[in-house]
Amino acid sequence: MPAGNDQLITISWQQVPGTDGASIYPIVRKIDTLSSNSYLIATPDAIILIDPGGLPEQAEQLASVIGEIRQEQDRPVIVFLTHAHIDHFAGCQGVPAFAHPETVIFAAHETGAGILGRGDCGFTQADLLGQKVVPMKIGLPLLTADRSGRPGVPVDLRLANGARVSVTDDRIGTGGVVLSRERIVFGPGPALEILHTPGHSPDSICLRLGGLLFIGDILFAANPGVAGMRGWDQAALIRSLDGILALLSGGGVSYVCPGHGRVIPLDDAIRVLSAVRTDALALANIAELNRDRAVQTAAFAEDCMEQVNELFTVMVGRLSYVSYVMEELGESDVAGRMESLINSDTIDELLKAFSDFAEEHHRHNRVPVHLALKAAQVVMKLERAFRKDELSPIIDPTLVQRAGRLLSDYTTMMRGFSPPGELSGCDIIALVEALVTGLSVSSCSDEEVFNSADDDAAFMQILLARIGTRPLLEDVAFSMEPMQGPLMASIDRDHFTDVLTYILEDLVGTGADHITITVQRDGRNGVLTVSGKAGLLPTAEQRKTFRFLQGLCNRAGGSLEYKGDKEIQQFMITIGLM
């Protein structure tokens, strides 16, 4: 390890800790879906490459470095794949240096060898990423059924490139935490250990050389958009994590080298892998992340981000307004505190990053999963950028709640669960009346303002809420045609309230000066109609907004129709009555 640095330096040769004479040349990339890290290792007996990555230029760079060290001392080259996902190997498929089995031997778990041998586009994730895989021969299948039947017995193999290796199969661990292992000896130099750690994929392996443990993608296996990929297995993942955590706690490993992102010191790795295990435990019964689900999730991502963009801009705007008024009143400290409740610069940057990404995505007609993953990344960061509990008492709490629910719905869907809908019996008429009342009057009554006058802190809180909360229907002529209740339906109250609020906001925001709501019984259904005269949004925006509202209405337990012309806009929500 370089002195004064707890990281392996990328693109530079350095000693492998805990070995005599092995050195490593890591290519550590910024995390993306295009290509993995690569770790090139030179021992006195062999040149070991762990994951050539997904990009031809990366494979070419590796081929060039391999060429240089072979000139210094020729040794057999063996390319190990931590698993057969396309971002870990596809880069070498068109590079001549990797095309000759008599020179370069590929090694992968026996299951991965089968996947690669038939050029399987499902298990390699090629389908999901819109790519093709050329079938490839794996000269050294690992952890084979044959060898596992003879634990502890070294098996000598002569590979197609002339290399002789000795492979010994056994198991490590005790009780329920057992991992299948193979120990590969290339000569008098250090041995390489292979551990079967399925879960992220059936063929996932970890490799250990001296004090380094190469763990492939297990670190990301519980992430939204990764969990549920073809071949993902929750139970196997948890068993593998238990095995790896036991191994790390047992000593001897000082650094963990993941398939993506920076090399991690032991203590951090134990902490992060334990967190992955906790996340993985919550992922029972998730749907498979296939191309169809990626298309569906990407569409939801765009609709969702459109609304998130609007909600966050409005929330920041409200808060800036409160801060502005406080500044005018000479309350600079309070004004500053208001600005700190939401990290508006970060939010703007995140929203712009997604908007730019989406524009590029459509321009280059990229595969949907990339857009879905980008949205997941942005959503996770947005969740950290605003303090819901402190915002709710100041600005309209329905804005904060809706933003929170939207982010949570997206993460839930991305994780492979159906967006949550908690249906329960509810009187629609009472619900609509309560919502409309809430949107028509100020959150703090005059009486509350008077009562707080003797308490500075309470008065300030109420003042902030009065400034930050603007009843949506305050300046709009509103009528609700009376109907005799109750009208009981099975709905998700939160989502139903949200969809109605979005519709009312859309009408008010685009200039409706009169809004009418009617609720009618239509056979076994209840039909709620919201109409208003409004300046129409442009058609493209309207389509996206409507698609979003339809999805939300379905999650609420109803269905949505829209009729609109230059004169009037009409939204009709149909709900099955109990």
Add this chain to the structure above:
Amino acid sequence: MEIIPAIRDGTTVLSISGRIDTVTAPVLEQVINREIEGGHRKVLLDFSAVSYISSGGLRVLLATAKKLKAPGDRFGLCCLSAEVLKILRLAGFTSIFSIYPSEGEARAGW
């Protein structure tokens, strides 16, 4: 984003086109400040070609309203698209500065 400045009847009209986002909002602020520092204290922003405004953009509008509140100063927006009008309304900004359907109506009122 593109900004075309013009002076008509003593009013500085800044015709803006494109998106006012995290990158372009500071540019807009600079242009507005330059006008104010140059003694132009009647500023009208023509938003007819603005398709999007971020929270950074909203803050620029607030900061401008703050600078132009002396007697005789004027600050307003005209020709807003439905999307931008919706954001300004929901954020509560329509009570801070005047919003006009057209440039002519703004200048007639000033």
